[in-house]
Amino acid sequence: MSFEWEWFPKLAEGLPLTLQITFSCIAIGIVLGVLLALGRVYGPRFLRGICIVYIQFFRGTPLLVQLFIVYNGLPNLGITLTALQSGILALGLNTAAYQAEYFRGAIQAVRGGQMLAARSLGMSLPQAIRYAILPQAFRLVLPAWSNEFILMLKYSSIVFTVTLLDLMGKAKRLSARDSRSFEVFLVAALFYLVLVFVATMLLRLLENRVRIPGLGAPSQHR
Amino acid sequence: MLLRVEDIHKQYGKDKVLCGVSFTMNKGETKVIIGPSGTGKSTLLRCINRLTPADQGRVWLDDEELTHTRTNINKIRAEIGFVFQSFNLFAHLTALGNVRIGPMKVKRMNKKDATTLAMEELERVGLSDKAGAYPAELSGGQQQRVSIARALAMFPKLILFDEPTSALDPELIGEVLEVMVSLAKEGMTMLVVTHEMGFARAVADEIIFMENGVIVEQGPPKQMFTNAKHQRTGEFLNKISELYGETG
Numbered sequence: 001m002s003f004e005w006e007w008f009p010k011l012a013e014g015l016p017l018t019l020q021i022t023f024s025c026i027a028i029g030i031v032l033g034v035l036l037a038l039g040r041v042y043g044p045r046f047l048r049g050i051c052i053v054y055i056q057f058f059r060g061t062p063l064l065v066q067l068f069i070v071y072n073g074l075p076n077l078g079i080t081l082t083a084l085q086s087g088i089l090a091l092g093l094n095t096a097a098y099q100a101e102y103f104r105g106a107i108q109a110v111r112g113g114q115m116l117a118a119r120s121l122g123m124s125l126p127q128a129i130r131y132a133i134l135p136q137a138f139r140l141v142l143p144a145w146s147n148e149f150i151l152m153l154k155y156s157s158i159v160f161t162v163t164l165l166d167l168m169g170k171a172k173r174l175s176a177r178d179s180r181s182f183e184v185f186l187v188a189a190l191f192y193l194v195l196v197f198v199a200t201m202l203l204r205l206l207e208n209r210v211r212i213p214g215l216g217a218p219s220q221h222r
Numbered sequence: 223m224l225l226r227v228e229d230i231h232k233q234y235g236k237d238k239v240l241c242g243v244s245f246t247m248n249k250g251e252t253k254v255i256i257g258p259s260g261t262g263k264s265t266l267l268r269c270i271n272r273l274t275p276a277d278q279g280r281v282w283l284d285d286e287e288l289t290h291t292r293t294n295i296n297k298i299r300a301e302i303g304f305v306f307q308s309f310n311l312f313a314h315l316t317a318l319g320n321v322r323i324g325p326m327k328v329k330r331m332n333k334k335d336a337t338t339l340a341m342e343e344l345e346r347v348g349l350s351d352k353a354g355a356y357p358a359e360l361s362g363g364q365q366q367r368v369s370i371a372r373a374l375a376m377f378p379k380l381i382l383f384d385e386p387t388s389a390l391d392p393e394l395i396g397e398v399l400e401v402m403v404s405l406a407k408e409g410m411t412m413l414v415v416t417h418e419m420g421f422a423r424a425v426a427d428e429i430i431f432m433e434n435g436v437i438v439e440q441g442p443p444k445q446m447f448t449n450a451k452h453q454r455t456g457e458f459l460n461k462i463s464e465l466y467g468e469t470g
């Protein structure tokens with residue numbers, strides 16, 4: 001086994017793309033995930049149905065297939081996206097389905113009396129959701145949501161299959177050039193390990209930061 | 223007449239919970255509802271501000287029919303305070319946050335005025351020193367007093383209390399009843415489901431005895447305690463006096 005120092009800066013060139021894809025798809029996932037969760041919990045029957053179908057589709061099919069449908073398939077319908085757009089969209093739509101389920105669980109874990117109290121003050125349903133339910137649900141969901149963030153950080157590596165040069169894409173290229181796959185991918189793994197470690201620390205900081213006495217320790221609510 | 227409740231019916235599945243309940247309240251009155259558990263007392267309170275829709279019957283507040291489908295129920299609910307057995311303070315907000323959120327979000331009061339108002343209401347229930355505490359950091363009695371302050375901050379025309387002291391340890395009941403007694407004496411209109419007969423004797427204008435979804439008998443406390451028309455009323459009053467004592 002022998003390593004080249006040169007690999008480190010070369011792989012590091014892929015970091016910004018890995019981070020961009022992760023943050024973008026997570027952002028899409030939060031917005032869409034919250035909407036899907038609200039639709040499932042509070043929506044009329046027909047909307048609930050749509051949300052369930054969406055969630056089942058994206059959780060029930062491989063992420064790679066979803067990526068190929070977006071990147072290779074959509075052009076057949078006249079919608080051509082760049083590789084980057086495709087990667088972000090596919091990963092975003094996918095994580096939205098998972099996040100929706102976590103948000104739904106958290107919304108349903110907020111005690112029933114909170115909604116009654118909000119409505120009895122004269123809040124409309126959207127106001128009650130916004131001021132009473134969601135602030136609590138966000139805190140309850142954080143542990144599960146943090147896992148999802150870490151997962152997406154790692155799953156973002158599949159975008160190399162649509163020619164993107166993220167961390168994984170860079171590693172693939174180096175390994176082809178130097179014919180030392182084992183060592184190159186080991187270094188790539190090290191990069192991901194460090195990313196995950198840093199992300200875990202930051203998420204834990206966030207959890208402590210927004211913690212409120214009596215809220216957020218899931219064991220008290222299950 | 224401030225509140226008129228007329229012929230309320232409510233059924234859960236085959237279970238008839240309310241079978242035609244009617245009564246009225248004048249401004250400044252305090253009425254106490256008593257009755258065995260499962261009799262529909264909580265359901266009645268919730269039908270009054272439509273947290274639960276009644277199957278039949280009508281409710282007026284100040285001549286506005288709030289059971290009418292075109293009534294803006296959110297606007298009416300803002301005028302009716304509700305104090306729950308289990309407090310239901312917003313767990314993510316401090317005592318101050320709980321009291322000012324109604325004025326801010328429902329009445330669109332600015333934060334500074336809402337804070338001033340909320341601090342006054344906390345003062346009124348003796349908790350201005352706990353403004354920054356979260357519900358989980360407060361005793362049950364303190365939480366219930368904050369929830370009363372939360373209701374008061376909306377300047378309600380009427381406050382509904384659903385067994386406000388039943389979830390409390392005995393030594394914490396007194397501080398909540400004290401606040402309620404002083405509210406009654408200040409002329410607040412209150413409809414209170416409770417078994418605290420000391421409270422009823424002290425401030426109730428009328429006691430309403432409910433059983434099996436109907437009002438069996440109603441009258442001033444004195445008459446109900448000494449001279450009940452129905453045997454069941456006397457029996458029930460004796461039973462709860464034994465169970466709960468006459469404190470408060």
Ligand SMILES: Nc1ncnc2c1ncn2[C@@H]1O[C@H](COP(=O)(O)OP(=O)(O)O)[C@@H](O)[C@H]1O
Pocket residue numbers: 234237239257258259260261262263264265266
């Ligand atoms: N949401 C509900 N769904 C079904 N049954 C209910 C519901 N709420 C109350 N009930 C039933 O209605 C009856 C009256 O309940 P409640 O009004 O809480 O009585 P009380 O407050 O006098 O103890 C009970 O038998 C209870 O089981």
Ligand SMILES: [Mg+2]
Pocket residue numbers: 263264265384385
């Ligand atoms: Mg009850």
